[in-house]
Amino acid sequence: GTDEDARAVQDFLEDGKLQYTGLQRRGVVSHVFSHINMSYVVYTASLSQATEMFEFASTEEFLEKGTSTAMKKVVKFLTSSNSGSGSGGASQKRRSDGGAAAAPDPKQR
Numbered sequence: 050g051t052d053e054d055a056r057a058v059q060d061f062l063e064d065g066k067l068q069y070t071g072l073q074r075r076g077v078v079s080h081v082f083s084h085i086n087m088s089y090v091v092y093t094a095s096l097s098q099a100t101e102m103f104e105f106a107s108t109e110e111f112l113e114k115g116t117s118t119a120m121k122k123v124v125k126f127l128t129s130s131n132s133g134s135g136s137g138g139a140s141q142k143r144r145s146d147g148g149a150a151a152a153p154d155p156k157q158r
Contacts, residue, residue, distance in 0.1 A: 054090045068097035078126050080119040089123055 062069050072094040080087045108124060
């Protein structure tokens with residue numbers, strides 16, 4: 050459920066000793082790879098300090114890094130959500146300056 054998903058994200062951030070604010074569930078992104086149906090539960094948060102745990106990049110840089118189709122869908126979801134036209138979102142964290150940080154999905158379904 051939603052509480053279980055949020056707890057998994059919080060545990061991931063806290064296990065990494067990351068200070069964060071504004072953890073928010075943004076929604077779900079569905080993706081089919083071959084015959085496998087996947088749903089990515091998307092959360093956003095702001096990190097309070099720099100960390101070597103993530104590689105930070107602008108949205109454009111992130112999309113140019115050989116990003117999977119599933120993660121491109123998550124980024125598109127987040128960017129459309131930020132403009133007010135989307136609904137829904139993964140284990141994708143966004144910086145307040147619009148950059149994105151990729152992280153392992155702590156609870157992929």
